Amino acid sequence: MNVSRCELVQCWTRLGPKALDVSHTIVLSVIQRSIPLKYWSIPYSFSLYIYCLVLRLTHSAITTESLCVLDSWPFFVLPLPSTIFSSSLLLFFSCYVSGIPVYGAGEGKDGFHSTPVSSLLPKNKCSAPAGGGSQGLPITQKYGPCSGSGHSQPPSPQEIFGRDESRVSFINSKCNQYTSGNSKNHAHNNNLFDEDGNFLVDVAFGTPPQKFKLILDTGSSITWTQCKACVNCLQDSHQYFDSSASSTYSFGSCIPSTVENNYNMTYGDESTSVGNYGCDTMTLEPSDVFQKFQFGCGRNNKGDFGSGADGMLGLGQGQLSMVSQTASKFKKVFSYCLPEQNSIGLLLFGDEATSQSPSLKFTSLVNGPGTLQESGYYFVNLSDMSVGNERLNIPSSVFASPGTIIDSGTVITRLPQRAYSALKAAFKKAMAKYPLSNGRRNENDMLDTCYNLSGTKDVLLPEIVPHFGEGADVRLSGKRVVWGNDASRLCLAFAGNSKSTMNPELTIIGNRQQVSLTVLYDIQGRRIGFGGNGCSK
Template sequence: MTYGDDSTSVGNYGCDTMTLEPSDVFQKFQFGCGRNNKGDFGSGVDGMLGLGQGQLSTVSQTASKFNKVFSYCLPEEDSIGSLLFGEKATSQSSSLKFTSLVNGPGTLQESGYYFVNLSDISVGNERLNIPSSVFASPGTIIDSRTVITRLPQRAYSALKAAFKKAMAKYPLSNGRRKKGDILDTCYNLSGRKDVLLPEIVLHFGGGADVRLNGTNIVWGSDASRLCLAFAGTSELTIIGNRQQLSLTVLYDIQGRRIGFGGNGCSK
């Protein structure tokens, strides 16, 4: 198995009975047991749960009961996340804002990615007025595994400029970037308790506005180097998991829509 970041897993392929709850039992559930894993799997990881649209994903293999509906909330350190399937996920839908799933271009449509229409971005009260065509080719996906959101260079440059303008009173970090570090807009916020980060809003088709604050916006383990958690790319636009923290994200594949809601994790 090869993943989007070129990580690979080689091993045995088999099946077994998967039990999520006593009432949710799936016979002959197919899965891989990696013996030789290379790449960015992280430390202490026991495995990967496939939530894509491919035939072998957990979503597809449980479709007979859950109808390809699931939701999650990715938690911050002081909260508890969730992963819900079927009716338990659907019960949240009334409080969410939905955007349509769209077709990806060419062969990418077969990839199992979840393509959406990202139309623009706001920083603070400033709409960046990025043409939607910038995000449309080669497309925008929502991904729970990618950490940092990737934007086309034109969009990232506009976001970076607006963010630096809003953060003008805070000192930039003088720390050197490590090899392979994709984050280039970083601040030294040591000793500051009154830091006010500008709100960033992702505007999706259908009027679904996703508002990002605090940890949804910056990345770093040390206050002396907190970075804007976005990066530029010449490939797919990817909405990563840093920007999804504490949100309820609901995937209704047969209904061809994705919903977003705030404060989805419990304390």
Template sequence: MSLPSVSALRGGPRPSFSIRQRRELDPMQALRRVLLPQQEPLFNPALSSTYRNVTCSASACDQLTGSDCSGTTCLYAVSYGDGSSTVGFLATDTFTLTSRNVFKNFIFGCGQNNQGLFGRAAGLIGLGRSRYSLTSQVASRLGNIFSYCLPSTSSSTGFLNVGKPLASAVRYTPLLTDSRAPAFYFIDLIGITVGGTKLPVGTRLELSPTVFQSVGTIIDSGTVITRLPPAAYSALRTAFRAAMTQYPLAPAASILDTCYDFRNSATLTYPVIKLLYTNLEVTLPATGVFYVISSAQVCLAFAGNSDSSQIGIIGNVQQRTFEVTHDNIANRIGFSAGACS
């Protein structure tokens, strides 16, 4: 299960970066002690006349969560929920988005020891609400608004746009904050429909919004599969399986426990799934409903959290082909369908 990636330019050749919304820093792989393969040449600080390591006495080091020191040089250490991690030097350099948008003294992490699920990307772009994410550092010039469209396949093309959304018809729902995770983007998920029917739980006619609202839901491009509260996922799975009895079940795949074998199916009919937010309904295309491992193993792209106290997550499968706009000025998140394929 891979992360979406984009191309960007930082004082040299155009590398590709995976997108993570949650992090407060943009780490990229440098030459020393790198444990992960990547497609582009490794970033070599010695070839950049504007590269500088941040000192331990600098305010940037003091303000970064998880910073440490090696002599007078500031170090960072970041761990992700999927077990990936990166450790290296906190640094500054000139960051170029376009010829007109050049940012001097851009703060980022120059990774020396990177491990985990980074794919072959040169690094990660942080899009969170924290001080040193890419979007926060360019907000003074470009505005604190960004949008992206994640393509449905690795061979298709999406985009990351900093500034006003590209789509003209964008529908919005409020962007929420939560003191448990202030750098995250919380969204008010209040219900789900399957085949036009709102999900029930137990003997209730409808799934109460409090099932979602009591723990909160974040939207995150760095998580692949959407995670729901156990009661909500159980109701979704039951309703979906009841509508898919004409297809043979396939073995489960990791956290995906509702999978089908479509090898002998010339056509596919499935129940439409809608995610219901405050003031907004999002109808998922097939690419937002299924996670394809092979034609013999196509799985419902949702999973349940292990307990009812865990925060829900809208993962990137359910965001694919939408332009998803994060408007941190008006505190809202918008969706525009069919922005990429």
């Protein structure tokens, strides 16, 4: 029998832990059109039970790509008792409303989100979520209204992109040193800080505790703050560590396997921090106090570390990182939700972070090139990408070497040119009905695919989905897809590697694509997890 109406049809090829898609539109269509009982097949009813059972047992998410919805579908059906029809429909709603997340519900097209243009623009008023719930360290954007830095004028987009490009070039230079066989000993050369990449957390050192705002950075393995007796001091820093005021401070290294008492940090824009190591009590929260924590005491600091930043919190994989020094309690597990500009995020450690695991999609941590691996960067396997409902089918070899890193300090995700060209073409196709804006405004503007949405109230934005190893598909929408300060110029928030980047090309997943997601780092378990709505906990 040929059924000429929109029906829900199970996809046998996707049966299993693959996610099921159900949208409000489809549900209402089924009810409103009152499909006669004779059009409901035994195979469909049975598959519905199986799907729901699988979802329950695997805690799978409901996504738009795993349900077939056809206007016409030829198959044979058998009459079913009304009790079976009712139980199927009730079970359908049981799966739908009982906590299984639904992505794309109520949208007009799979893989797209109808998004108010106003929600894509920066806000100047802090809208911090209500307190309570999880413990952890609040995260703020350095130049955002929630940071309390007192800096009223953030850098221009040109400054942001210029600094971001310097950081990316520096990371690539270390990668190229390895792949070209010219690796040098750049001890603890790490990162460049930039506006949107400057996420601050409060950490205290000393007895009694002295509190500092440190930049969270997964690409560094050194924690340091500026000391009171600095020769060259950061002008925008608010606090200076006074070692003489702490009863528990000791000069030099306190980790047996390290012998150096001094450090010298060089950054991508030639900013530097030079000083000595010291050991003291580190306090995160009243219940999280660590004795003899080794950190850098900056005495000669030059360059642009930005307003309100007193130093850096190194969350890389190196021996001196905070992750390694707190491993006895936190088991090398932490998670963060990087906030939007006008909100507050959360940094969690140990069991608090692990409690989020059931709702996350995990991919394995893999080994990267030596110099980058030693610096503490986190490498994962990226196999392909999708835009809207279109799989790009980029050869996995494009991402394979030197690999892909997850970085909290880089702003805009960088892709190999071949991958970016495919992404850009698919995005332009999906956005074809919207007028293009001008291209790059200056040499520092890396965003080249922009739209004028000043006359548009709601824009139908395609999802962008990086497909990581082990089936960890991370669906990006809204501000994770576009960037802009006003509606007349909203741009695709991805970029290709610059022409100066040597081959092979490194892929860097930047913080713009991580905003408002839960990202969990389980170093001992060798995996990274991704989930939604992490800042609302």
